[in-house]
């Protein structure tokens with residue numbers, strides 16, 4: 479059917495795929511009041527763990543979406559990695575030794591939690607907004623013109639046509655949409671680097687260590703307890719010449735041979751799979767009104783636990799931009815999604831490939847994870863959305879992650895900056911000297927989309943209302959600088975969009991006007 483033949487829109491956005499990427503986007507759009515649908519071809523949610531490491535930056539996103547308590551309750555920090563040679567313990571390693579929360583970084587190390595649990599928590603959150611994933615519903619065709627996308631979905635024998643303004647392909651590594659639109663997916667498949675992976679119960683191992691036998695001649699094997707379950711994730715390297723059949727019998731045989739123990743019993747598998755290393759990314763994130771996100775845009779080694787996390791942040795970057803453009807912002811804002819996220823995917827492939835090489839070369843001493851895996855240092859400094867006027871009082875740059883800080887509110891309650899960032903709007907922080915007339919002009923004009931807070935080192939008479947925060951311990955000043963007066967405009971996704979001096983309110987206004 480010709481796209482122009484159908485007129486009314488069924489929804490503004492169709493999200494294809496309800497993995498961590500699609501669900502994060504769905505939650506973000508739901509809280510913005512955007513009309514959307516989310517479909518997945520699967521009939522039941524996937525039972526396997528797959529990703530099991532949630533990075534600090536993703537936890538900040540999930541905090542903003544209102545599910546961090548459930549996430550923390552179901553996960554575990556600082557799970558010690560225990561290496562063996564046969565029955566001999568070689569040592570215990572904390573991949574995140576010395577990493578603990580600080581005033582500016584509330585989540586400091588990787589949380590172990592099965593991916594399906596993260597998806598479950600996001601689905602339940604989505605249901606609170608009255609949205610259900612439409613399961614057993616597959617995207618089978620799409621076409622687009624300047625005004626709309628017409629998506630054909632199939633449920634059982636019934637096909638439907640859905641007219642939307644934008645479609646987001648969060649349909650995973652084998653993305654149907656990416657192939658249909660002929661988007662390039664350059665990279666390599668490392669045919670000989672395969673592993674068996676699955677979730678099983680194991681008798682004979684404690685649940686306080688990630689058990690690993692890195693030195694066996696046929697390759698390494700690891701059994702990681704999955705928090706909030708009774709399962710372990712099994713991973714074993716497969717020699718190039720071997721078949722690598724994903725059956726419980728093969729898993730048990732590998733455990734027996736490579737651990738040298740006869741007391742470890744595997745049973746009740748919920749997922750048995752053979753993984754092949756693929757390292758690829760798209761050459762563009764956008765085709766007209768269609769956006770690619772998550773594994774649909776980049777696949778890489780699971781080493782370092784980056785995939786699910788990068789998908790969550792693709793979605794978080796795209797969500798506020800879609801929300802803004804559907805609310806009449808300049809559509810060119812959507813071009814910044816590719817501008818900001820494509821370089822992240824490129825660097826991700828480098829990080830995970832390096833870790834993959836370390837793991838596949840049995841170098842146990844290299845177990846500590848580098849800070850880049852936490853995704854806190856990731857920034858958009860080079861983006862056209864990152865602007866600055868006066869940097870004399872700060873070492874931060876526009877495009878950096880906005881740090882957290884404990885403060886006091888006007889009633890003397892202990893609060894965090896992240897409490898004030900939470901929600902779908904921009905936040906303007908005014909430090910030190912305040913241009914009160916300028917702030918109130920901008921507040922009036924952008925009240926729907928902007929919150930403004932003044933920050934001083936002690937409660938201030940001049941601005942004693944609920945928009946004033948006291949930096950009684952100096953944490954905000956240490957994290958931001960801003961001594962003598964500065965403005966920081968924080969984007970809805972927690973990155974600094976604009977930095978300027980206390981007199982640069984006109985620049986803030988121009989920035990917001992553009993968006």
Ligand SMILES: Cc1cc2nc3c(=O)[nH]c(=O)nc-3n(C[C@H](O)[C@H](O)[C@H](O)COP(=O)(O)OP(=O)(O)OC[C@H]3O[C@@H](n4cnc5c(N)ncnc54)[C@H](O)[C@@H]3O)c2cc1C
Pocket residue numbers: 494495496497498499500517518519520528529530531532593615616617618648649650651653654675753771772773774780782783784785786787788789
């Ligand atoms: C062994 C292993 C370990 C890993 N460890 C980690 C880790 O520790 N940390 C980490 O961050 N990542 C890890 N990953 C990677 C992580 O699992 C993926 O990056 C993540 O699943 C990507 O999420 P996604 O939502 O983009 O895609 P997916 O989770 O693949 O979801 C895509 C969804 O789209 C649906 N779909 C596909 N086609 C259609 C269609 N035509 N119509 C409707 N629906 C469709 C699918 O049914 C699926 O539900 C690991 C992966 C593996 C295999």
